[in-house]
Amino acid sequence: MGVIVQKYGGSSVADVECMRRVAQRILKTRDAGNQVVVVVSAMGDTTDDLIDLAKKINPEPNEREMDALMATGEQISSAILTMALHQLGADAVSLTGPQAGIFTDSVHTKAKIRALKPKRLLAQLKKNRVVVVAGFQGLNPEEDIATLGRGGSDTTAVALAAAIKADRCQILKDVEGVYTANPRVVPEAKKLDEIAYDEMLELASMGAEVLQSRAVEFAKNHNVVLEVMSSFVEKPGTLVREEVRNMEDIVVRGVASDKNQAKVTVRGLEDKPGVAGLMFTELARKSINVDMIVQNVSDKGETDITFTVPRGDLAKTVRTVEGMQSDLGAKDIVANEDIAKISIVGVGMRSHSGVAARMFEALAKHKINISMIATSEIKISVVIAKADADKAVQVLHRVFELGKKK
């Protein structure tokens, strides 16, 4: 008996049949004695279709109008899902983001949630109705609709769960939970029963693609217990929650690989203060998200800097650095797209030593060459050749015994 927020993504509500299945799933949760708030994404490809339509009319559509346009996708799916619940005899009502009391800042197409006033939602819950909220949207200070950007529906769900003090926020997806590694790469990968927010954040930002970082951060800040679970199979998923003591017993929670990175090396830089700062400031100004940075200093007054960026930003990055080449006093610029970033993540690393050594040793034993290293308190990442990525994940999964029953 509790209050549960369930979020269904676009592929879970892609068509009429899917809608019916989701409606049944919702009612099972309700019939188990829960009050249920549902957050729903746009049906299937609706959002992409709307973007295509807009770009045909105007290659650079105004962002306020894009938000007005895109928000309709979730409004359609919330109304349709509510009708599906009615068809099954349930009392249900749809609310748009603004009606659900979601207030955002003024940044169109990637607004942040600023306030929640879920009075209307709570009143409907009190009437024992299933409340179906259009995800991904809210009302901004100008009283315009604003969308929350990628993963916005996850964020809607977590924010509402926090605001109404829900017992759990379930994110229903086409996977059964968070795994120790990508099961397509590591067949013996195990579904995790639980994972700490910080671990999930490291994995999310690492291309594990299960949850959006923003949603996890929101959950962490408001202590919302998340559950990532399958929308098709009914069984427990993975709980994402505050770190509890015994979580540190496990040194490595999971292995992730990110093949969407590219590496840039700027060679023969003048080794004087401010040169690196100049370059990275300019890249930041162009919204290029630099991830790992390594600098080698030579004794000739020269230095090499290597850094990674998302692959989609590589061309822009190279153009930017080339444009500054004389200012930087750089000899040349080398780009490499054939790389992958492999990371191991676990809060247990804080209290266990020798994890990095074990990782490097294992990779070396399999002749996998490491070109960059970055570490945080609970994560070790290495850059290797893309061709070695899957092998590296398999090796590390085995070495840290992630496939073993605990």
Next chain:
Amino acid sequence: MGVIVQKYGGSSVADVECMRRVAQRILKTRDAGNQVVVVVSAMGDTTDDLIDLAKKINPEPNEREMDALMATGEQISSAILTMALHQLGADAVSLTGPQAGIFTDSVHTKAKIRALKPKRLLAQLKKNRVVVVAGFQGLNPEEDIATLGRGGSDTTAVALAAAIKADRCQILKDVEGVYTANPRVVPEAKKLDEIAYDEMLELASMGAEVLQSRAVEFAKNHNVVLEVMSSFVEKPGTLVREEVRNMEDIVVRGVASDKNQAKVTVRGLEDKPGVAGLMFTELARKSINVDMIVQNVSDKGETDITFTVPRGDLAKTVRTVEGMQSDLGAKDIVANEDIAKISIVGVGMRSHSGVAARMFEALAKHKINISMIATSEIKISVVIAKADADKAVQVLHRVFELGKKK
């Protein structure tokens, strides 16, 4: 130099090409020195597609949810049209019905406009922006979106024109104006330069299908000058306005035919008070819109009543009357779908006599049999066989010299 409200229907904004053409048309009106408010319907078949989707999920969808669903159609077209205006370099902004300050009553799917608070719209106009309003919708007292029912976008345009005291409300359609008769039936039919509200109301309720009665009534009540004109050809349309003195010089303004009527005769009714009342009260309770009624009294204490209803309601009407047959003491019930209602309309009838006689004579001369007659101050309607409908319209158009240059 003035304030103009323009309304574009679904076929005028059916696709990207249409949208571009409409955007150009809007800018011509603005560049002529006007402030322009645009009211737009959903693109092409969008509304029908949304209804189909809803019915697949739930054959009897909840009306509040239907409104939430259907309102997205106009929200999409208003955003897209605004982007098209931007693409042409114009300053423009879209508003939903609620944002434009349209407040309705609580009747979902056929809400009536109760109040207009166009503060936000006026503020945008003041910034010299073209304001594109999503038609067909408003906010109800429950703060839910409500749609205005058939012809709702025309009503939105007229209501906004009234609220902001626009100089003119232009309804852009795929016809060039209001004609003396349907040009497909009468090739020499003439486009009218002007027509009085009351004449337009009689024609609208008579299947002329150019303007919705509700919009004309609203225009009449608020003295909004309407102009029905082509969205494709740029030339003056038909002004729909208050009656002015010389309008009475023309006896008959137009001829209309309505083939969507059916006739029901209830024979051998007991001729006693209350019998007819009983029957029509029950039909009204079932929302069947009875139009013409004729009663013949015989000398045997019996009577026959004949009345017309919309053809789509015929089966329900017959079922209803059959269900009351013993209460009514009726002998039998005869239905006839092969009828048409032909009407001549003109405010000049008030001051000219002999119009009905000329009409009946002309029809008789062409062997067209009249089975029912109904008149108002500015209209004479007759029911004839459907097969004779087009001939009757042609005959009356000629007799009253409607094709002549005035």
